Amino acid sequence: MPNSQHPVELLRFNTCGSVDDGKSTLIGRLLYDSKNLMEDQLEALERSADITGGGQINLANLTDGLRAEREQGITIDVAYRYFATPRRKFIVADTPGHVQYTRNMVTGASTANLSVVLVDARLGVIEQSRRHTYLASLLRIPHLVIAINKMDLVGWSEARFLEIRDEFERFLPLLDIKDVKFVPISALNGDNVVDPSHHTPWYVGPTLLGHLETVHIASDWNLHGFRFPVQWVNRPNDPTNHDLHDFRGLSGQIAGGIVKVGQRVMVLPSGLKSTVKQIWTYDGPIAEAFCPQSVTVQLTDDLDISRGDMLVGLESLPGKASDLEARVCWMQPRPLQRGKKYFLKHASQTVQAVVVSIENRIDIRTFESEPEPAELAMNDIGGIKLRVSKPLVYDGYATNRLTGSFILIEQGTNQTVAAGMLLPPTEAVKPEYNDFAI
């Protein structure tokens, strides 16, 4: 049970693997063994076991929430679970592994600190394992755990564990993942999930939960380079209250770095500079604020600023351009085509975008890129060039996940059709740009 007297850290992770790798069983096991299941949940499990499972409790039924999923024995959509130990609170995104649901994996992984990729010890590295590892790398998830599951079915063989680890280590250097752990488990029986297994004396590392409780996540948020996309202009317009009559605040969530009262900032895209007069919050003014806090900033100058503008720190300036290069994961059945117009939502603004060219498509089996494909189909990942109707103020995704990411929205249906990750800008905004006092 969570310790309610002290601040507790939050870790978000997602689980991915292919059909029958045991993802849902693993999450069920984590909840069950960490005593996060309640009696009525256990009762409901037992009820469904009587109907479908011939009397044996099926831990996967805990997470397969929709009727079609129970009927087909698969997970259709991202399911979120919550549990806590005295050390941390956890948000788990259970993301389906079928090839057609890659968009859900991207959804579940985009907000994660850590990804757990499940591998069936009997099958070793399969195409789905490579895809999931690649996506974790593409999305820049800071930490990765390869959970080699069903170790009971390979006789708890250390040789098999090492063989699979070697298979991964052959392609991991091609990817951008800094922190990788390998854990041999049996989700069905609970070995090395919460409690250490006596079947694996050769394994000296932590259990899966032990690792989730201790992995260092304090530096996962970007604290370099102040970025503040203006979400909402806060103007009380209250003529009866002298203090509020002239209040003009810029409300938003800090997307990078730290801001302090008295700090010089630049407003983009205009390039005008001003100074932070006050950082207003409901709980009173504060001297400084950091990513990802939500605050209301007042500047010393009365500038024309609206939603979609960005305040940035002068010490590290972002890029500003109308011609952009990005990697996208395509998420809908109608393929991405050159020349088509979409809405592009980035931070707090939506602009129109046209796809100028499709540069390449990544082959997730080899991680090699095929140049200039005719289109990107559902679940394809590729590089594209875009032109937008208004210059975008942005960072490369590798530098900042919040100011380097966007979604594409199809006009008419309003469907979200792509997740986009911007490549670094070719040049940053110049600091002397438009430097005059008002």
Added chain:
Amino acid sequence: MNSYHLDHLGFLETEAIHIMREVAAEFERPAILFSGGKDSICLLRLAEKAFRPSDIPMPLLNVDTGHHFPELNDFRDRRAAQLGGKLIVRKVEDAIAAGIAVPAPGEISRNRLQIPTLLAAIEEFRFDCAIGGARRDEEKARAKERFFSFRDAFGQWDPKNQRPEIWNVYNGRVNPGEHMRVFPLSNWTEMDVWEYIRQERLEVPTIYFSHTRPCVRRAGQWLPVTDILPPKPREEVRELVVRVRTIGDIISTGLVESPANTVDDIIAEIAAARVTERGSRADDKASEAAMEDRKKQGYF
């Protein structure tokens, strides 16, 4: 931990504030669903944090089933007045009288009838977005809900065809007649809600705390005896010291025996609890897929 680090409540709070501001900026006619229950009490505090010193730029909407706990409605009206917010109440009995909501023969529960009443209110005021206090930890079907949950022109949820939601970039675009349900508390648990109520020193309706009430035992739960739920012949009425853990209608909300008099007591009780919050709601037990079915039709 360095000093530039949010604890879990700080993280949940900033995520919810960001979502509320996105709603204010992207929708023309949003509303906040406010029942006076503990989750929507947190929503209102988050709205204050998102929009002050300005007024909260959207009205509050409540569907009154006619089976509410009276303490809840009193609290609802008082809190709305405190905030200076506009409160719109639409009643199930008016919807029944107008033929918008039609009870099945012998149907006493107003749970299902809230759906057409809510959808009629959304149509009446042309709301394009309704912010609700639902949480993913409440129930299995809710675990698959998005923050921005698209509803078609019939108010329906299609769980197989949800918009992917990536990073914190939310797609709020809807066509005329369609609307969005937005759930800023998606990632909150029951414990988080009470810890936030404690941190923010928020007032909650008195029925959350221990009190004495005549109860009858039905289907494994204690239900409050009232005019609309009189005891059946030979049914034993007992005076018990109870509180509500989750508030539904007065005819279906199971009471838990509890001496918890303060928010601290409640937090200690939840930490030791062995059943989930919704374990005390008869409406969820109707079938394995009860919540999924109601949500598809346009439930909260």
